[in-house]
Amino acid sequence: MAGLELLSDQGYRLDGRKAPELRKVQARMGVFAQADGSAYIEQGNTKALAVVYGPHEMRGSRSRTLHDRAVINCQYSMATFSTAERKRRPHGDRKSTEMSLHLKQTFEAAVMTQLYPRSQIDIYVKVLQADGGNYSVCVNAATLAVIDAGIPMRDYVCACTVGFVDETPLADLCFAEESGGGSSLALALLPRGGQIALLQMDARLHQDHLETLMEAAMTACKGVSKVLDEVVRQHLQEVSVLTGE
């Protein structure tokens, strides 16, 4: 039996997308009233929820307090029912810890933390259904939640996972593509200035391919940013109608 053909000769991927096309993105902001900010996002079949509390005073150990900026605290988790396999997911396993750390680094680069010295911002993200690109979807969800909380950021942080198959970069990988071999790269970008908030790649990739892959990732991130921007504007419109301003 032959493996999956990730990219057909006609240029279509498994799910019918062309190489640079993103999955369908749907998002909603302000899904929880009691949190300072929240957002729900669906990127294809990957679904994630992000909730933001803060900025507020430091809780717990005071020693972590920073005098010139806010501390960002991130927590990533996956719902037990999020994958095809029903696996018990202990809190704080290695993968979640790593993801949490990546998210923290990403948002430290994007949030204007210097405006809130000696305080703390909490970002909680949960993957409800996983179908590839978990990190990227979480970043996008968290961005919306942070905006919803009204915390100033330098720019949207938009993330996208890109893969490399048959010398062609594929944007926004789904799970089958992620596990189908080949190297994949996750990029979190501040699209306006083109600054990179986080770049992560575990697999081996030849140096010659890096540039094309990076370009594809940047383009994809900019595509995501357009969608997010629309979501935010839509949300603002709805809110302003409601409040009658």
Next chain:
Amino acid sequence: MLKSKTFVKKTRSGGVMKIVREHYLRDDIWCGSEVCTECKQESTVLQRDACIESDLCCFPHYLIPDTNVVLHQIDVLEDPLIRNVVILQTVLQEVRHRSAPIYKRLKDILHEQEKHFYTFTNEHHRETFIEREPGESANDRNDRAIRVAVKWYSHHLEKGGSDGPKAVLITNDQGNKEKAEESDLLVYKCEEYIKSLIANPELVDRLALANDEKNDISSSKVLFPEHFPLSRIQVGIKSGTFLQGTFRASRDNYLEATVFVQGEGEDSTEVLLQGLQNLNRAIHQDVVAVQLLPREQWLAPSSVVLHDEREAKDEDATEEEEKEKAMKNIADDAARKPTGRVVGIIKRNWRPFCGMLNSSLIKESTRHLFTPADRRVPRIRIETRQASALASQRIMVAIDGWPRHSRYPNGHFVRSLGAAGDKETETEVLLLEHDVPHQDFSQAVLSFLPKMPWSITPEDMAVRQDLRALTVCSVDPPGCTDIDDALHCRTLENGNLEVGVHIADVSHFIRPGNALDLEASNRGTTVYLCGKRIDMVPELLSSNLCSLRSNVERLAFSCIWEMNNKADIVKTRFTKSVINSKASLTYAEAQLRIDDTTMNDDITNSLRGLNKLAKILKRQRIEKGALTLSSLEVRFHIDSETHDPIDLQTKELMETNSMVEEFMLLANISVAQKIYDEFSECALLRKHPAPPPSNYDILTKAAKSKGLAIHTDSAKALADSLDVAKVDGFPYFNTLLRILATRCMMQAVYFCSGMDSDFHHYGLASPIYTHFTSPIRRYSDIIVHRLLAVAIGADSTYPDLTDKHKQSALCNNLNYRHKMSQYAQRASVAFHTQLFFKSRGILNEEGFILFVRKNAIIVLIPKFGLEGTVFFDSKDKTGPKLVFDEEGPTLMVEQHTFKIFDKVKVTISLDDSNVQHQKIRMSLVDPVIPGVSVPVTEVEPPAKKPKLDC
């Protein structure tokens, strides 16, 4: 663009997992037709004027075949006549799942522009995607999807006007056809459609025979046990009741085969199969499931040589049964091998076979038996109306199936290769049979050649060492035009010697990944046949720009050592260079210069220095246990006009042969070490595994028969015992023994250092080895050049070079091509030997027995390097009394006992009674055995020039 897609979920259950996948439907998938005005396509594939003379459809039309038509009638689809075909994505995917070779062929057709085949991505088209209905099988859904797509095409094409092309569904499935007719589609069966092509009746022959019951003239008696379905086989393999392996038919006995079962590591086994019933319709190279028979039914491999030479008719199997009985070996338990029977086929590995037609005895019959050139493949029954025209031709035939009640598989005619016996045709056959790519280089490949006139640019000079002043020369066989190595040797001021091996810098011209590179990597090696060379790279490179000819400036990759007078290496360095060879010598010319004491020029002195060092190197190598084995290689003197062989001689070796060889070995070893140091994971190396001890059985037995002992525990022990194995008054004995030893060896192979841990080269007694010195004719060397160039910073790396999986796959291809080229070469020598004996008539020669079989002896004629079989039984008359002893092995014929190495006299003649398998016939002259040996024939004068009618 992004939002324009509707969104459907597709659920796929497998085992306990539920997989949910997204499936996007699109509006931007175009029909690919020239007539369409609606689709916004940039280029079109399907022609406006898609006409083909058919009395069923007299209007332009596009064919849309279903999956089974593609799978079974790929030969028809490949015909240049069939154009303007739509391959649906549904069909493409199903074909991909079900047969990798056919998928590849289909892809090749799709890439061919003249064929006008278009892939329609119907599964992602908004209007042609359908969901599986409750209770509908996957197959039914796909059939329906195909019908929906055909319907869509019909409607879509109608919009361009009623006289435009129409879509025609081709299916062989009756149910599918009826349903299609219900929804007003144009639908035909494949056979029906092909037969309607009035202008091209010969296409009918390419139709695969349907496995219908009515199609079989053979008795309805079931001849073979049934094959188990795949599901049952898989269960059986898991539980260990069945074994999975590759079926290897015997070349010498059509009723015998072995199945090679790959085990863990060394743990592979071979299962013996005997008798038609147990072979159960498996064909050479198929992957099969076998069941072992109970131990008491195990058999020993028969030593009988048996060919299926019956008349072309299906008689009852009694004759076979008798033969089967005859070959049962009443051997003691030790010789018995695990024996089994085929219970199922896991994967067919059928390819089109070359061969010839045995015309049916009934003149008007359209059914004929086809005999493949490969003896391991059974005869195939085909249907053709051109039998008389094809009778004297070599043709290609593909197998369609093998029903249980048919003695032979069914197949169909693919194409004709030309008149049998013709040198061109026979060469074509042997290239095809050995899968040697031999088409002319395509325009795409040629476009990557350097533009002429070519010269070395100042940029090239800047990055290379200028070695033009050195006295470099090359030594090769006479007539060599692809010179890939040259040498120099000079004395340094400190008294040491500087020796350089300069290799053609092919990787300078062949850049990674372009069409030229891909073609070379697929070909893998240049194939040398008698009087013909099939180049790996285009001639401009092989015989001109890369060839290190004398008195021209050439780019080289040099390996330069500083050695002391004991040939110890003091320093090694590698550099890209420019050289200017001072002389291109033959081995004989170089030998003359060395021996002629009056010559004292630079070239000669350089040669003498090299020769002196080479002798020391060789001695050191042999002390370490390197083997010097023997194989007789013959060389033909070919008539320059007719290209017929006029004389034949065994190649003789001179000191200078081994001088060049010694430095090539040294360069290869030095480079192997260097690239392994630099790239421990992805160095391309070559290893030669030590043979398993049982391989040596035949050698030790043979030596024992002369009272000698051969030690085989190490290469060194073997080399030493071969050196002392001499028999008084039998000077040729040692050579014979070395020929036998060669047959015991394993094949040397390329491998990727990251995928293996055993690097040892047994024959050369070197811990590491690679190929660096012949990049013009071996692709492995090009890769090694690239690795070395990166290692010394002379070139940049590229992704595939450091990917060990890709490199491992490349090694597999190179090993395969290498093996096939050797087989092709042997076949070519055999064919030319036949031509030679045809022109010579009958000859009487002396020879030695090399092997003893149950009903024959195999004789080697040293004068011609020719091996032939003397049979002692014949199918018509009662043969002489034969007693075979496995232990010796010896064969007693009447009163005379034949042993290995016995000297015999035979007559040699060409037996051309079977045009396809012309063979050298040998009959015994001396010793004289009444009723067996033949009287000495008067040697006929050489035949006159062959006339055209023969």
